[in-house]
Each structure stands twice: as structure tokens, then as C-alpha cells.
Amino acid sequence: MPAHPYLAAAGPRVLAHRGLATAAPENTLLAFAHALALGITHIETDVHASRDGVAVIAHDAELQRVAGRPGGVAELDARALGRLDLGGGHGMPTLDAALEAFPEARFNIDVKSAAAIAPTAEAVRRHRAEHRVLLTSFSERRRAAAVRLAPGVATSASGPRFAAALLAARVGLRPLVRRALAGLDAVQIPERALGIETTAPPLLRAFHDAGVEVHVWTINDPTTMRALLERGVDGVVTDRADLAVEVLRSLA
Structure with a gap:
């Protein structure tokens, strides 16, 4: 789609x-x-x-x-x-x-x-x-x-929808991840939730497999921005858009 x-x-x-x-x-x-x-x-x-x-x-x-x-x-x-x-x-x-x-x-x-x-x-x-x-x-x-x-x-995932997707992704149940995220366009998430690193590569792959973008908030440190973008997240939500633009240019 x-x-x-x-x-x-x-x-x-x-x-x-x-x-x-x-x-x-x-x-x-x-x-x-x-x-x-x-x-x-x-x-x-x-x-x-x-x-x-x-x-x-x-x-x-x-x-x-x-x-x-x-x-x-x-x-x-x-x-x-x-x-x-x-x-x-x-x-x-x-x-x-x-x-x-x-x-x-x-x-x-x-x-x-x-x-x-x-x-x-x-x-x-x-x-x-x-x-x-x-x-x-x-x-x-x-x-x-x-x-x-x-x-x-x-639209992006509410707290309950994302929690369900995160827990399903953590145990490898990708059909349940897709069900939890059905009809959504993105997940917009912190780096950690429920004690889990939300952008660990297997989880990131599961979210992408469900057809949603992954945006991480609120990231203001350029080193962290770079690491997340290199890992494959689709966007960063940031108070420092000026710094984020410079990071994107350096990765281009």
C-alpha cells in the first residue's frame, strides 16, 4: 500500500x-x-x-x-x-x-x-x-x-496500541504486531518503554514489517540522532531541529 x-x-x-x-x-x-x-x-x-x-x-x-x-x-x-x-x-x-x-x-x-x-x-x-x-x-x-x-x-499508535505491538515484537509474534498496528501509519516512541529498548534491530524490523514508520522522541543529542538514523529509524522528534538537520546532511 x-x-x-x-x-x-x-x-x-x-x-x-x-x-x-x-x-x-x-x-x-x-x-x-x-x-x-x-x-x-x-x-x-x-x-x-x-x-x-x-x-x-x-x-x-x-x-x-x-x-x-x-x-x-x-x-x-x-x-x-x-x-x-x-x-x-x-x-x-x-x-x-x-x-x-x-x-x-x-x-x-x-x-x-x-x-x-x-x-x-x-x-x-x-x-x-x-x-x-x-x-x-x-x-x-x-x-x-x-x-x-x-x-x-x-495517524500513529496510541499508548495501548504501541504497548501491544512492542510486547508482541519482543517475543517474535509478528502477526500480532501487524494486528496491533493495523490501520496506522507510524509509531512515535521513546527510546525505552516497558523496560525494553524500542529500536533494537529485531523490534525495528517487526515494526517495519507491519508497514509503519518508526519515529523516536525526544532526541536532542546529535550522537544519539546519528546512531538511531544509522540503525534505520525513519525519523527523530527533536527540540533541536537545527542540530538534526546537520546530522542529516552529514549522513547524506
């Missing part, structure tokens, strides 16, 4: 984790612009829902870490969230704004709350962005619901 358009370009891939926040606040349009200016194509980001039911780009449910104030994303409307100063006068953008500002970018979107499912899917459909969006969640219920509401998007 041909790859989803989100993954159609030749890899390996750099997925800029919340953009590039070395000179911009994370998960802002400026952070995304800095990452894309490096020539990469994929942005990893997160969505919550505002009080008025808009999909807004934010990793945390609470505002303290990024905005230095109490309260939660869900307590403010999208306009108020956009006026917050996350640093340098940059506010919390809506998913609509990001999809519109960067019409060629691929967005890897982690749906962080049940309230964000419908507005996220609506934004993707509104911008006809299904070909350039991957929707996922640690929760299988959220992941499946979001994908149902935005048919045609790519």
Missing part, C-alpha cells in the same frame, strides 16, 4: 518538537517558522480546546509553565489565549492559524484532551489539510475519535 501523503517524501525525517524554541517560545507561529526555515517539513505539536471550543496549540493543560500565570487553557477563550504573552509578545495560536500560516507544512498533532477532538478535526477539514496532517494521542479513545472525524488523515 502506498504511503500516506504525510509520509510520501523520502526520509529520514526531522519532526520539530513544538517547533524550534531556541529563539522563540515553544508552540508559537514563530517557533514553527524558525523550524521550517531550516528546510524541514514536519512540525510536531499539541492541541487543547479553549473555553469557546476552539483548537488551540498548547502542550500543557495549565498556563503556569508557558505563561507564568495560574489557570488552564480551557478557562479562557481563544482570543484571550492569543493575547497571552508567552515571550516576546507571542501568544497561543489556534490550529486554524497554524494551518493557514504554513500551508505546505506537515503537522503531527497530539490531541491532548477530549474537548479538543471535534475542534481539531473541524480545523483540519476546514483547511482541507488531511493530506498533510497526522493525528494521534496517548489515548486510543481520543486518537480513534479524532481520526473518525477527519477521515483521510495519517
